[in-house]
Amino acid sequence: MGFYDTNLTIFAYMSKLANEMGAINLSQGFPDFDVDSTLISYVEDAMRKGFNQYAPMPGLPSLRSALSQRHFNDYGVTYHPDTEITITPGATQAIQSVIASTVKPGDEVLLFAPAYDCYAPMVKASGGIPVWAALNPADFTLDHQSFSDRVSDKTKLVIINNPHNPCGSLWSEGDVELLIELQQTYGFYILADEVYEKICFADGGFRSFCTYDALKDALFLVYSFGKTFHATGWKIGYVLAPEPLMSKLRAFYQFAVFSVNTPMQHALARYVAEADYKKISVMYLKKQAFFEEAMKKTAFRALPTYGSYFQLFSYEGISDKNDVDMAEWLTREVGVATIPVSVFYPKRRDDIRHLRFCFAKGDEVLSAAADKLYHAG
Template identity: 50%
Template sequence: MNVATSRTLPSKLPWVGTTIFTVMSKLATDTGAINLSQGFPGFDCSPELVALVEKYLKTGFNQYAPMTGVPALREALAQKTEQLYGVSYHPETEVTVTSGATEALFAAITAVIRPGDEAIVFEPAYDSYVPAIELNGGIPVFVTLTPPTYGIDWDDVRGKITDKTRLIIVNTPHNPTGRVWTADDLEQLAALVQHRDIWIVSDEVYEHIRFDGRPHRSLVTHPVLQERTFVCGSFGKTFHVTGWKIGYCLAPKELSVEFRKIHQYLTFSTVTPIQYALADYLKNPEHYKTLPDFYERKRDLFLDSLRGSRFQFQPTEGSFFQTVSYQAITDEPDYDLAIRLTKEIGVASIPVSVFYRQKNDYNILRFCFAKDDDVLREAGERLCRL
């Protein structure tokens, strides 16, 4: 007779539960609310891009791609980086195509972090960094950014660097706050890491979404930073195809060697026909150069629709997220207000406290404005009722 035993698998991530994105999106679906919570476009990608994928699907490009990505896409990425930032990455040895930026981030963090190493994380932080650090036995060390500017206190960063610091994670333009790094931020970081064994993972998935003429300060543009940085990018944000989960990592040869050792055992390679399609699509730079204007118009439309409300905000500098303060309206915890707004007003958002380890609540909500204009207008109208 088989006796059923019940064993408990000890959790490697005991503090991780259902994410707020799942909770809010489900609540939005259940209540029929407008979903401005999760960060994905509410509109489709270009038919030209779909036609290219179809072409490659139908002409036999359906087997494993090379582990590092198809050469045409790696070359296109190297060319784009050279044209935009004047920095060369060798397509053969320094550009790797991944299954979304999420995979690139995980592989890069894994390449650096060993048990006991410390990694500096600016919070609020995108939710995949800390689990990746901890699964590798690392210790996240938080530098807290606060509203309204979310600027970096570089003395604070300096004070948190120890002999064990091996990694600093950068995200510009930033999710959830939209802050875009300045030239001074790059200089400050370079001065800190220059003579230390510290590597950098730079999450630049919103590189083409920044506003009011602000340049994207890629870490590749600073020689001291470039030589120690894994830059992680994503086509999902740039071409409105978050469901395709395709991204990449740019890193100097020695870093890419270690990155690829991990990538090949995480996913080995990434969906083939889409890689060929993106290589063709990237040949026309207009496809990404028009993005700042496209999203700036949406940001402004959303903010105009909020002007009659009691929310307080600074126009976001980049990304497709706008944070707003509700301090003038209520002192409810941000999580409770996000739930109430979804149920009573019919607009779902994300409470920014979830992006802090200690759930710091500054009474801020994050809204995603990558939605159709009429959806944004309707959401604004509803929010003005609060």
């Protein structure tokens, strides 16, 4: 039985298969190293101090203030802690709140294929219609023609993921110029999923969409503490938006969620104010370089990654299998689990020859995976 015979997401399927086969799991996007023990001690401290009851609906004021300050330090843009920041149970729920509060039945929502897998089902759940524009197949940069052709006055929301999962690509200044031009023509909202903001390898670092004044009034920004502090199991994140957009979002959110885990918020309020984000970026920069170097001895060809903890590798010189079959074969026969890229497209495709590798793993795990892949062909 293969992936297409199950009702599982590819992530659940590959992780299950990796467990069954005892394979090294570079498929699902979670780090295998620990959360900073200081942050853990802050959570324990908050629990012992009795911060165990409901937090206020938009999140703890101290956490929202710390985030407002942090965002200003990083990007020079102010989001007001009272009215423009809301804490959410993970970026996933933030994305759902943005979609549910902006999209009405029949509205079109523009997505770029390949895309992170939760966007389209959430759009459909709100009665919206996903409309797909393309990224260029060679390097996964924005296809300007496709974007311009697919957007129209029916477009209510454009969803952008930058840095990009699964491709590790980034929006260029030219891409953003086109976005600004189209937004000013059609007036759509923008959801920028920037959960990998702190994992960016571009010269000059990451540039958030909020730094473009022309976009700010239409922009929702989504972040994940799970990604930034390698604590994906905590499922806590936040959304930033100007006050008129945020009050729409909270009108939905107050009933859909109401309140997020209180002790985690106390701990994060302390930690965000003091955390060394540069150290996190440097750690991932080293990991990415380490993995790409280790993979050089294999027949897999690295595509450049500019952000996220993922890198695509082409196996064109190794096999003609489609990527789902190749990922399955690698897990069963070689002992390394990855994610096929075709599953991030709206329709099944047999022409993709790339796999996504997660390098948020210990160096010894990455080395062992490269050793096994050396024997793959």
